[in-house]
Amino acid sequence: MNVDDPKLTAYALHELEESERSAIARATADSPEVQRFVAETQDLARALRSQYGVALQRELSARTKLTTLDGDSFWSKAGPLAVAALVAVLGVVGAVVFSSHQSHIAAPLGSNLSPQLARDRAQSNQFAPVEAEDAARLRQNENSEADAGPYAFTGERPFVSAMSRPRSSVPLVVNSPSYVDVRRSINAGLLPARESVCIEGMINHFQYEYPQPTEGESFSLHLDVVTCPWEPTHRLVRIGLKGRKDIAVRGDSRIEVEFNPRRVASYRLIGYDRQKSETQGSTEENLGSYSIAAGYTLTSFYEVVPLKRVGTATHTQMPSVGGQASEPLLTAKLQLKTEGNDAAVGLQHSMSDTAFDFAAAPNDLKFAAAVAEFGMILRDSEYKGNGSLQQVLEWAQQGKGADMNGYRADFIELVRKAQALKRS
Numbered sequence: 001m002n003v004d005d006p007k008l009t010a011y012a013l014h015e016l017e018e019s020e021r022s023a024i025a026r027a028t029a030d031s032p033e034v035q036r037f038v039a040e041t042q043d044l045a046r047a048l049r050s051q052y053g054v055a056l057q058r059e060l061s062a063r064t065k066l067t068t069l070d071g072d073s074f075w076s077k078a079g080p081l082a083v084a085a086l087v088a089v090l091g092v093v094g095a096v097v098f099s100s101h102q103s104h105i106a107a108p109l110g111s112n113l114s115p116q117l118a119r120d121r122a123q124s125n126q127f128a129p130v131e132a133e134d135a136a137r138l139r140q141n142e143n144s145e146a147d148a149g150p151y152a153f154t155g156e157r158p159f160v161s162a163m164s165r166p167r168s169s170v171p172l173v174v175n176s177p178s179y180v181d182v183r184r185s186i187n188a189g190l191l192p193a194r195e196s197v198c199i200e201g202m203i204n205h206f207q208y209e210y211p212q213p214t215e216g217e218s219f220s221l222h223l224d225v226v227t228c229p230w231e232p233t234h235r236l237v238r239i240g241l242k243g244r245k246d247i248a249v250r251g252d253s254r255i256e257v258e259f260n261p262r263r264v265a266s267y268r269l270i271g272y273d274r275q276k277s278e279t280q281g282s283t284e285e286n287l288g289s290y291s292i293a294a295g296y297t298l299t300s301f302y303e304v305v306p307l308k309r310v311g312t313a314t315h316t317q318m319p320s321v322g323g324q325a326s327e328p329l330l331t332a333k334l335q336l337k338t339e340g341n342d343a344a345v346g347l348q349h350s351m352s353d354t355a356f357d358f359a360a361a362p363n364d365l366k367f368a369a370a371v372a373e374f375g376m377i378l379r380d381s382e383y384k385g386n387g388s389l390q391q392v393l394e395w396a397q398q399g400k401g402a403d404m405n406g407y408r409a410d411f412i413e414l415v416r417k418a419q420a421l422k423r424s
Contacts, residue, residue, distance in 0.1 A: 001027045003037045012041035022382045025158070026231075035161045035266060156273050156381055159305065162264040169254045170239065170269065170300045172336070173290045176201025182378065183410075186417050192378060199271030199375035200300065206371065206407055208297050208364040210242035219243050221255070221334050223351040224365055228303055229358040229395065230373055230385030235304040236358070237267075237351075238365050239332055243296040250337040251288045253344075255300070259330045263307055263353060268383065270301040270372050289339050299368050303383070304329070306353060329353045367399030367408060374415060389419045 001008065001024065010016050011024045028034045160168070178201035185192040213220040222240035229236065239255060259267055334346030358366070374392045376384040393415045400408045 001031065001034050003034055008034065008037060009041060012038045025382050026385075028159075031265075035159065156379075156383065157269050157271075158383075159266040159268045159303075161266050162259040162307075163261040166259050166261055168257045168259070168267070168269055168302070169335075170257070170272070170298075171251070172241065172249055172253045172255065172298060173251070173292070174200050174204045174298065175290075176204075178202050179205035183414055186414055186421065189421065191418065191421050194379040197375050197379045198273075199372055199379075201271075202375050203271065203299050203301070203368050203371050204297075206367070206411070208240060208299050208368060210240040210297060213242065213244040217347065218245065218247055218336065219334060219347065221332060221347045221349050223330075223332060223349055224356075224362070225304075225329060225351060225354055226356045226358045226361045226365065228385070229369055229391070230376075230387035231303065232386075233305075235306060235329070235353060236369060237302040237304055237330065238368065239300045239302070241296075241298040241334070243292050243294060245294045247292050248339050249290050249292050250339060251290065253337045254335050255298075256333045256335055257302070257330055258333075259304070260328050261307070263327055263329045265305045265307045267305065268303045270303060271375070301369070301372055302330075326352055363399040363401040365399070366395050367401070367411075370395035370399060370415075371411065374411075374418075378418070389415055389422065393419070 007016065007020070007024065008028075011021060011028075014021075016024070028038065176198040178196065178198035181196050182192045182202065185196070210222045211220050220242045222238075222242070224238040224240070225235050226238075227236070228234035239257070241255065328350040329352055331348065331350045333348040335344040336346045337344050358369070361369075370392045373384065373387040373395070374389070375381075377387060377389060377392065393412065396408065396412050396415060400412065403409055
């Protein structure tokens with residue numbers, strides 16, 4: 001897709017119909033240049049919206065709580081700020097579009113944002129809003145990360161450019177009761193509200209079999225890569241963690257993942273669609289700690305777009321490094337921190353793109369992928385690809401395994417009920 005296409009700006013600002021958004025999302029997944037354009041447009045607009053939000057919050061909190069405002073009282077306070085923010089955002093979007101026609105999206109490092117605006121943008125994106133946690137920030141460097149955390153619902157994580165943001169991270173603890181809420185809603189005859197569907201919580205409602213940690217290690221780290229069942233040109237990467245003993249884990253413990261930009265065009269962390277709320281501090285003291293029981297498992301998925309071609313500074317095209325099959329696709333590192341211990345101790349594993357077909361995937365992976373796709377369908381995600389509830393049912397049945405406690409059979413029945421609700 002060409003960066004001069006006006007639909008690209010409309011896509012970046014969420015002004016297209018769902019069918020058009022889905023088509024453009026797929027078309028831009030393997031184009032770093034287009035991703036940079038989308039990210040830059042969203043980044044600028046978001047920075048100004050953030051400024052408006054902060055100013056509005058200060059104005060309202062100085063008088064009374066937002067819930068007590070209504071009618072003319074609210075608009076007398078919020079109206080001028082809203083108009084100013086709208087004008088500013090439109091101006092920025094116009095500037096971005098004009099800039100893209102003149103320079104075909106120069107490298108983000110050349111940004112001429114004012115230092116204050118750049119600082120405000122960086123602060124507001126310490127845990128980036130999901131719709132803009134995208135390819136590149138305006139002052140990007142190789143140390144930037146796409147973090148996940150248990151924060152307030154904001155939307156969906158899009159694909160992130162591996163060239164501009166090679167690093168991502170996943171917290172060790174998932175405390176979402178989402179699957180229970182989804183099951184309660186469907187059993188009551190209602191499809192759940194999309195904001196109540198937390199995919200990472202649904203996936204980790206179930207137990208999975210991973211190798212036991214080796215002697216002297218607290219955890220084992222396991223990696224898989226298969227063709228993505230809902231988007232076969234992509235890869236589905238599973239990261240599995242298993243604990244060996246009871247342990248207290250600090251809230252800033254995580255699995256750090258670094259993608260190889262010579263092998264990966266872009267990636268998307270599935271689930272963890274959260275943003276740090278304004279009331280939460282960023283200091284270590286506020287992160288808390290968690291007690292993890294022996295046998296604890298964590299399962300996370302990344303959808304990865306393999307690199308097909310690389311754009312150079314002169315906009316010429318170079319062939320990918322497809323022949324270097326042994327070159328790592330990604331490296332995952334466990335950063336384990338415990339109470340009273342600031343030193344991160346962990347494991348590290350690298351993985352190449354073996355490109356195993358999903359049909360040959362382990363049962364556990366198939367079942368977890370079925371749960372992930374089920375969550376995306378319930379949320380009507382633009383990233384659900386070609387998946388359907390019927391396929392979810394088939395994958396879950398193939399991955400059911402022994403199912404000693406009957407939890408997976410319960411999930412299969414839940415999918416059938418969701419199918420009936422969708423038809424009614």
